[in-house]
Amino acid sequence: AAPIILSAAINFLQKARNIRLKAVFYGVFEKALQLGYAPIIDMKDFYVINDWAEAVSRLVEDADARKLAWVADTSPGFQFSEIGDEKIIRSLRSLTDTIKNVDVNNVAGAAGAAIDIIQSREKNASKPAKMLLDLVIDKYVALTTETPSNGKYDMSYFRIQVELIRLLLEHRLFMQAYTVMREFVASLGMIGFEREGMNAKKRRKRRTIHAEMFIRMFQHEEKNWNFQDKPEILQRMMPFYQEFKKHGIEKQIRTFARDLSDYRNGFDHAWTCKAKAKQDIEEKGLHFLEKIEEILHDIERKGLMP
Numbered sequence: 001a002a003p004i005i006l007s008a009a010i011n012f013l014q015k016a017r018n019i020r021l022k023a024v025f026y027g028v029f030e031k032a033l034q035l036g037y038a039p040i041i042d043m044k045d046f047y048v049i050n051d052w053a054e055a056v057s058r059l060v061e062d063a064d065a066r067k068l069a070w071v072a073d074t075s076p077g078f079q080f081s082e083i084g085d086e087k088i089i090r091s092l093r094s095l096t097d098t099i100k101n102v103d104v105n106n107v108a109g110a111a112g113a114a115i116d117i118i119q120s121r122e123k124n125a126s127k128p129a130k131m132l133l134d135l136v137i138d139k140y141v142a143l144t145t146e147t148p149s150n151g152k153y154d155m156s157y158f159r160i161q162v163e164l165i166r167l168l169l170e171h172r173l174f175m176q177a178y179t180v181m182r183e184f185v186a187s188l189g190m191i192g193f194e195r196e197g198m199n200a201k202k203r204r205k206r207r208t209i210h211a212e213m214f215i216r217m218f219q220h221e222e223k224n225w226n227f228q229d230k231p232e233i234l235q236r237m238m239p240f241y242q243e244f245k246k247h248g249i250e251k252q253i254r255t256f257a258r259d260l261s262d263y264r265n266g267f268d269h270a271w272t273c274k275a276k277a278k279q280d281i282e283e284k285g286l287h288f289l290e291k292i293e294e295i296l297h298d299i300e301r302k303g304l305m306p
C-alpha cells in the first residue's frame with residue numbers, strides 16, 4: 001500500500017501547497033532482470049497524466065483553458081502531444097475567452113475553429129489522448145454551425161445563443177448567461193428587419209437603437225409606454241411587435257421580460273441597489289432559458305424566422 005499512499009500524498013500536496021513535482025524516484029529489485037541491483041526510476045511522468053486529465057476537466061467544466069496551457073508548457077513533449085499542440089491551445093484559449101467575454105457574434109466561429117483543429121489532430125492521437133479530446137468536442141460542438149456565420153439574425157444565430165446560455169448556466173457564469181438572455185430577447189426585434197434585408201452596417205446601427213426599444217416594449221404594459229423621445233423608432237418597430245402579438249409570442253415574452261431585466265440590472269450594478277444578490281439566480285436562469293426555447297420553437301413553427 002505504500003506507493004498508493006505516497007501517490008495520494010503527492011497529489012494532495014500538489015493541490016494544497018501548489019508544489020512543482022521535480023522527480024518521484026522508485027526502486028525495486030527485480031530478480032527476473034538478473035541485474036544484481038535495483039534500478040532507480042523517475043516515475044514523475046506518470047503523475048503528469050493526472051495534470052492532463054485535470055486540465056481537460058477544467059476546460060470542460062469551467063471553460064478555463066489556463067491549466068491546459070500550463071500543462072502543455074511544462075509536461076514532457078511525448079505526453080499527450082496531440083492535446084498540447086500549440087494551435088489547439090491557442091484555439092481553445094480563444095474559444096473560452098469568447099465565451100466568457102460574451103462575444104455572441106463570434107462564439108460559433110471560435111468553436112468551429114477549435115473543433116476543426118481538434119478533429120484533425122484526433123485522427124492520429126493515442127487512445128488516452130483521444131478520450132480527452134472527445135470530451136472537449138462533446139462539450140463545445142453544440143456551439144458550432146454547419147455553415148459559417150453570416151452575421152444575420154436567423155435561426156442559426158438564435159440556436160447558438162440558446163446553446164451559449166445553456167453552457168454559461170452549466171458553468172455557473174450567471175452574469176454572462178443573463179447578458180446573453182437579454183440580448184436574445186432584444187435581438188428578436190431584428191427578425192423583421194432581416195426579412196426585409198439589410199447590410200452589416202444597418203444591422204449594427206439598428207441593433208443599438210431599435211432592438212433596445214423592442215425589449216423595453218415588453219417590460220411595460222402598452223398603456224404605460226413612454227417613447228415620446230423616439231416616436232419614429234416606435235413607429236418602425238410596431239409592425240414587428242404587432243406580428244408577435246398576433247401569433248401569441250408577445251404574451252410569452254411579456255411573462256418574463258421585466259423579471260429578466262431586473263435580474264440583469266442587478267448584475268450591472270453589482271447588486272448595490274438591493275440588500276443583497278437574489279438567492280434564486282440559478283433557478284430563474286433555467287426558467288428563463290426554458291421560456292426562450294419555447295419562444296424560438298414557436299417562431300420557427302409559425303414561419304416568422306427569415
